[in-house]
Amino acid sequence: MGQYTGAVLITLAVVVLAAGLILLGWRNRLRRQSDVPAPPQIPLDANGDPELGDFIGEPAQGVYVCTTTAGDWLDRIAAHHLGIRTNADMSIHPEGVLLARHGAPDVFIPAASITGVSRSSGMAGKFVEKDGLLVISWMLGTKAVDTGFRPRYHAELPGILARIAAPGGPETDNNEEPPAETKENQ
Secondary structure, eight states: OOHHHHHHHHHHHHEEEEHHHHHHHHHHHHHHHSSSSSOOOBBOOOOOOOOOOOOOOEEEEEEEEEEEEEOOTTTBBOOOTTTTTTTEEEEEEETTTEEESSSSSOEEGGGGEEEEEEEEEEEETTOTTTOOOEEEEEETTEEEEEEEESSGGGGHHHHHHHHHOOSOOOBOOOOSOOOOOOOEEE
């Protein structure tokens, strides 16, 4: 046996134990959240194709951060893959907001379910510059949730927020003027 064999074995045991505890915690979170309803399906036509109206503005690329319990930005919803951070394309339609996630099921937020839209500095492990994260508050069945999206280009954020909170849509929780766009925050 080599000089470092014992240290390597102890390190491997600690890593395996830590990974096992993380998986156990995630499984327990899934069990605790078994009452969370599944997100609504994208409306489909008779042929099974998505039946969404025209885009309201251009789609935006970015990162789907996660969905949390409303007002508790640390309580990530693990059920139905809503807690998985992925790259995503966000498109806004008259029927609602579609987050087409890469490597995970898409998330559709019906317009009638949206209760507010705001900007934040972070949620559930993703923290960015001041007001760099879009947060959509909505009702998932009877549960109030917040869904975070970080656009790839910071300059798109005020436009996305305005399109979701368009006349007839939900009110924004952010009444202040968006920060001036500078080279540092683009």
